[in-house]
Amino acid sequence: MHLATTTNMTITEAKKFGRAKTMKATAIVLAILIALLLVSETRGDFANGILFFFQELFNINSIIILGILFGLTYLFGSYAGQEIIIKKRFFLLVSLKYVFVISLAITAFAIMSGIIREGWGAAQPLLNTFFLPLFFKTSFCLLIGWLWATNKMKALSKII
Numbered sequence: 506m507h508l509a510t511t512t513n514m515t516i517t518e519a520k521k522f523g524r525a526k527t528m529k530a531t532a533i534v535l536a537i538l539i540a541l542l543l544v545s546e547t548r549g550d551f552a553n554g555i556l557f558f559f560q561e562l563f564n565i566n567s568i569i570i571l572g573i574l575f576g577l578t579y580l581f582g583s584y585a586g587q588e589i590i591i592k593k594r595f596f597l598l599v600s601l602k603y604v605f606v607i608s609l610a611i612t613a614f615a616i617m618s619g620i621i622r623e624g625w626g627a628a629q630p631l632l633n634t635f636f637l638p639l640f641f642k643t644s645f646c647l648l649i650g651w652l653w654a655t656n657k658m659k660a661l662s663k664i665i
Contacts, residue, residue, distance in 0.1 A: 514590060514591070514661075516587055516591055519586045519587050519589075519590035519591045519658075520583035520584075520586045520587050521583070521586070522586050522590065522658065522661065523582045523583050523584070523585045523586015523587065523589065523590065523654075523658055524579055524582040524583040524586060525582075526582065526586070526653075526654035526655075526657050526658060527578050527579075527581070527582030527585060527586075527650070527651060527654045527655075528575070528578055528579060528582060529654070530650030530651060530653050530654040531574065531575065531578045531647070531650050531651075533650060534646050534647065534649060534650035535571075535574070538646060539562070542558065543555075543558055546558040566614075566615075566618055569614060570611055570614060570615070573607075573610050573611055573614060574607065574611060577603075577606070577607045577610055578607065581603040581606065581607065582603075582654070584603070585599050585600070585603055585651075585654075585655055585658065586658055589655055589658040589659055589662055590658055590661055590662045591662075593662060596652075596655035596656055596658060596659040597652070597655075599655055600648060600651040600652050600654075600655045601648070603651065604644055604647045604648045604651050605644065607643075607647060608640050608643040608644040608647060609640070611639070611640075611643055612636055612639055612640040612643065615635075615636060615639055616631075616632070616636050619631045619635065619636070
């Protein structure tokens, strides 16, 4: 049974649909960002650029950030599906709410990691030059994917 052809969707189906759409959108946005970063990293010296790129991509902090990103997207995607499809909430507000929380979690991890690595003395300069831009860039990129995904949920909720 295809979800778009049902007339009465259950909460479980709505959560599954929301989770699938947000995970797909997040993966697509992340793939585009990684491709752009790869191109910028390999611009000068291709061989060394590739080595440095993969070294940074597969370090423990990057892996934890990806875990936070996809873990929270999995969790909040199901909540978004339920809120938009079943409860008929406004998709833009749902997207903003969950993107804010995911971006905040990623930035909080980065702040803790930076403070542990650099010490408390470097906290203020790191906050101004790294963490605030990280929060806004993460939020902007995630918002693009989440708006697409929640718009699909809204479209499905109008069919039902």
